[in-house]
Amino acid sequence: MSLIPATILTGFLGSGKTTLLKRVLSEAHGQKIAVIENEFGEENIDNDILVADTSEQIIQMSNGCICCTIREDLRATLQDLAQKKRKGELDFERVVIETTGLADPGPVAQTFFMDDEIAESYLLDSILTLVDAKHANQQLDDRQEARRQVGFADQIFISKADLVSQEDLEALQHRLRHMNPRAPQKAVHFGEVALTEVFDLRGFNLNAKLDIDPDFLTEDDHAHHDHEHGENCDHPSHGHGAGHHHHHDDDVKSFVFRSDRAFDPARLEDFLGAIVNIYGPRMLRYKGVLNMAGTDRKVIFQGVHQLMGSDLGPRWGDGEKKASKMVFIGIDLPKDILLQGLEQSLV
Structure with a gap:
């Protein structure tokens, strides 16, 4: 069935x-x-x-x-x-x-x-x-x-x-x-x-x-949350009306990791395992398309809290740039630790 x-x-x-x-x-x-x-x-x-x-x-x-x-x-x-x-x-x-x-x-x-x-x-x-x-x-x-x-x-x-x-x-x-x-x-x-x-x-x-998630794989202004939208933000969708700019500092936030270098599978697994162990309850959703050393196929990866899994996706196309992109959504996640650890998991 x-x-x-x-x-x-x-x-x-x-x-x-x-x-x-x-x-x-x-x-x-x-x-x-x-x-x-x-x-x-x-x-x-x-x-x-x-x-x-x-x-x-x-x-x-x-x-x-x-x-x-x-x-x-x-x-x-x-x-x-x-x-x-x-x-x-x-x-x-x-x-x-x-x-x-x-x-x-x-x-x-x-x-x-x-x-x-x-x-x-x-x-x-x-x-x-x-x-x-x-x-x-x-x-x-x-x-x-x-x-x-x-x-x-x-x-x-x-x-x-x-x-x-x-x-x-x-x-x-x-x-x-x-x-x-x-x-x-x-x-x-x-x-x-x-x-x-x-x-x-x-x-x-x-x-x-x-294609289930087309926006996830496109370069898009909203994914670059490397800047906080503070008072001086010139982001077009803010509509700076008369005192109409509210800055909400939500504890649920997202950030994206991107790299053109391949991941070392063992290092990445060790790092993610450790992170999920400590921060799992605060990690709401995380998802990515990864360029892994040792395979010519995309690795599709995602998780909810402490549970994560990955599958082999399609082959990288001829002339397609091999790049990894991951998004993390969670509660007060330590962005610096995560980005640094991912960086260190690359080949």
Whole structure:
């Protein structure tokens, strides 16, 4: 049986997760989706579109979607669903996990890597994060969970953009890019999102399909976060209106390492192993395309917290410049130590 794709939907309280989910579930797309609600006493999924006996854990919906609320462990629920699918008791093609607004998506993502049984049944496709344009700055300032949700995202949807000025929206987008340059951003209106922007994003695939993340591999102004955007910054998207320049010093930040020299595989492995040991809990996402000594193929590498893995990608093209590029997104990571260690892991 082929792997069941899973999508994690996260975002702070009130950011519009349920609206987006409702939209996805009620659209006539012909897909059967199992929804797992991982909520703590929030209003559970759209009582109006579900015909449900609340004591029943799994609810079949009119368009073939099924919803279940996690009352125990996520792992158990996923196993239960996979088992029912194998036995033909339930028919669904993919799973969406809606986390509570206060959740750190990290442990949810790790479930897919740490448990063999889950890894044999599911493929984690991506983490989608909803950000409420109107309240985001306050939430990001005050709540680490909100910052982590941004740091983990493979795709960011900005809701309620119509409630803020264009200038405020651009400032928010700039802030989010600073925290996570690898997640594309899109302003959405009342959860109206094309399914192609929600499913099969392959944000977690360690595979040769580098086009899953085109911006990640292009030289782009926002990836060069070697300068802090302080008061004298002349970055065009800052909009220096009358006193309108807010500098947010978020603890979730990203930085990029680039080199034209090849990595020594053993040295790199030792260094990353040591780093992940010490800073793993603060490393939200890291990802790269590496030029490794001893192979004529690209090495695709990525990790979440302490878990990392790599795969051989396609061969370097004729005349293509062999270069490594890695992005790290984390909480107060020691950039100098990381950059220096990576530099020392080169041939």
